[in-house]
Amino acid sequence: MEQIPRLRRGFRFQWEPVQNSHVLLYPEGMVKLNDSAGAILAEVDGARSVQLIIASLEQKYPEAGPLAADVEAFLAEAIRQHWIEWL
Amino acid sequence: MNELADKVGPPLWLLAELTYRCPLQCPYCSNPIDYASQKSELNTEQWLDVLRQGRAMGAAQLGFSGGEPLVRQDLPELIAGARELGYYTNLITSGLGLTADKVDTFAQAGLDHIQVSFQASDPELNNAVAGSRKAFDQKLAMARAVKAAGYPMVLNFVIHRHNIHQMNDILALCENLDADYVELATCQYYGWAFKNREGLMPSKSQLVKAEQEVNQYRADLMDRDQPMKVIFVTPDYYEERPKGCMNGWGSLFLTVAPDGTALPCHSARLLPIDFPNVQRQPLNDIWYHSPGFNHYRGDSWMPEPCRSCDEKGKDFGGCRCQAYLLTGNADNADPVCSKSPHHDRILAARTAADHATAGLEDLTYRNAHNSRLLYRG
Ligand code: SF4
Numbered sequence: 001m002e003q004i005p006r007l008r009r010g011f012r013f014q015w016e017p018v019q020n021s022h023v024l025l026y027p028e029g030m031v032k033l034n035d036s037a038g039a040i041l042a043e044v045d046g047a048r049s050v051q052l053i054i055a056s057l058e059q060k061y062p063e064a065g066p067l068a069a070d071v072e073a074f075l076a077e078a079i080r081q082h083w084i085e086w087l
Numbered sequence: 088m089n090e091l092a093d094k095v096g097p098p099l100w101l102l103a104e105l106t107y108r109c110p111l112q113c114p115y116c117s118n119p120i121d122y123a124s125q126k127s128e129l130n131t132e133q134w135l136d137v138l139r140q141g142r143a144m145g146a147a148q149l150g151f152s153g154g155e156p157l158v159r160q161d162l163p164e165l166i167a168g169a170r171e172l173g174y175y176t177n178l179i180t181s182g183l184g185l186t187a188d189k190v191d192t193f194a195q196a197g198l199d200h201i202q203v204s205f206q207a208s209d210p211e212l213n214n215a216v217a218g219s220r221k222a223f224d225q226k227l228a229m230a231r232a233v234k235a236a237g238y239p240m241v242l243n244f245v246i247h248r249h250n251i252h253q254m255n256d257i258l259a260l261c262e263n264l265d266a267d268y269v270e271l272a273t274c275q276y277y278g279w280a281f282k283n284r285e286g287l288m289p290s291k292s293q294l295v296k297a298e299q300e301v302n303q304y305r306a307d308l309m310d311r312d313q314p315m316k317v318i319f320v321t322p323d324y325y326e327e328r329p330k331g332c333m334n335g336w337g338s339l340f341l342t343v344a345p346d347g348t349a350l351p352c353h354s355a356r357l358l359p360i361d362f363p364n365v366q367r368q369p370l371n372d373i374w375y376h377s378p379g380f381n382h383y384r385g386d387s388w389m390p391e392p393c394r395s396c397d398e399k400g401k402d403f404g405g406c407r408c409q410a411y412l413l414t415g416n417a418d419n420a421d422p423v424c425s426k427s428p429h430h431d432r433i434l435a436a437r438t439a440a441d442h443a444t445a446g447l448e449d450l451t452y453r454n455a456h457n458s459r460l461l462y463r464g
Contacts, residue, residue: 009238
């Protein structure tokens with residue numbers, strides 16, 4: 001929870017109006033992200049810890065209830081895919 | 088046509104083939120056989136305009152390729168323009184003509200990634216295939232410079248019967264150079280590679296062995312928690328069903344050739360279809376409304392056996408270029424398909440690969456002399 005995630009070098013996260021979604025761009029590839037993945041990655045700035053990211057999301061989306069499990073599961077998957085790394 | 092245009096998604100990938108000029112002579116080059124007679128190139132302002140139009144339509148991935156894109160002196164300007172528009176910018180290069188200074192200049196301009204192509208894992212074979220004595224050392228130096236500058240790096244190897252035994256050495260070299268991705272792309276037989284197919288196509292047993300080696304190496308990487316990703320594109324000539332070429336004609340990919348001709352893939356120029364040019368028509372019109380791009384959209388153009396086949400939504404009848412090259416009619420099912428009445432041509436190529444004896448010296452290398460010799464337009 002104290003760990004700080006950041007995008008790996010070569011990965012770029014941005015909003016694509018035409019696709020109406022966030023995408024993750026990397027060498028010769030692109031993943032279209034669903035709303036929750038987009039919301040989580042938008043918080044990954046290489047400065048804030050997982051704990052702060054969860055708190056920030058819970059504040060932004062109070063109707064969603066506790067988010068720790070979802071956020072941690074997504075970040076674990078993102079690590080497995082080598083999209084992000086721990087600082 | 089309007090009904091069709093409603094269902095067409097945006098061109099998310101744009102490939103800018105900046106030039107056909109190239110210092111190397113790879114005998115499997117995907118450029119047209121008659122490239123030497125096509126000298127005209129869009130200027131800087133025209134390219135920037137294409138990039139702006141593409142981005143407005145939703146293109147997010149941009150490849151600068153060629154030929155060798157480094158021969159364009161305006162490359163830093165094009166990179167900067169593309170990056171500012173929000174593209175993820177990929178430079179696809181042989182490494183020849185690259186310097187450590189240029190690697191840095193491109194980084195400052197906002198280049199996201201560099202792909203360097205190699206021909207083999209050792210200098211002798213590499214340089215023989217590339218038709219250049221200094222190619223290998225230069226490529227090594229540039230791969231190191233690319234990593235030193237902090238880019239993610241893809242190393243690309245075109246695989247054929249003369250280097251397919253090198254899988255372990257190739258992957259070890261890539262790991263040693265700290266590549267992030269390795270593309271082992273078995274030759275696809277268009278352009279120069281089609282001319283040289285007999286001399287390039289691996290035999291089935293060569294292929295099986297190579298696949299085992301690659302899978303073993305992948306497992307090793309996983310055990311060592313090494314993030315290097317290995318992509319092995321196996322040749323469709325050994326399949327019974329064709330690839331869903333380009334994810335469907337005019338569905339995601341848009342290529343612009345050096346002279347501004349817009350194409351649904353980089354080989355499509357060989358088809359007897361009149362493709363539009365960005366110098367005469369807005370890109371949006373080209374993509375959604377031109378006869379060239381609408382030619383093979385949907386499935387109403389399909390003859391049998393595809394027409395009544397329940398797999399047509401999956402593979403779109405395969406590759407139009409392959410159908411054209413092997414059957415003389417681009418409407419036909421891709422002969423890779425075992426349901427195609429022309430599948431015997433694929434079987435014949437497999438048999439030929441089992442008995443091929445041609446050496447590297449028997450291949451037709453991609454150069455201006457051979458281009459003029461083969462094509463008298
Ligand atoms: S018949 Fe046509 S659509 Fe059916 S599998 Fe073969 S190529 Fe694909």
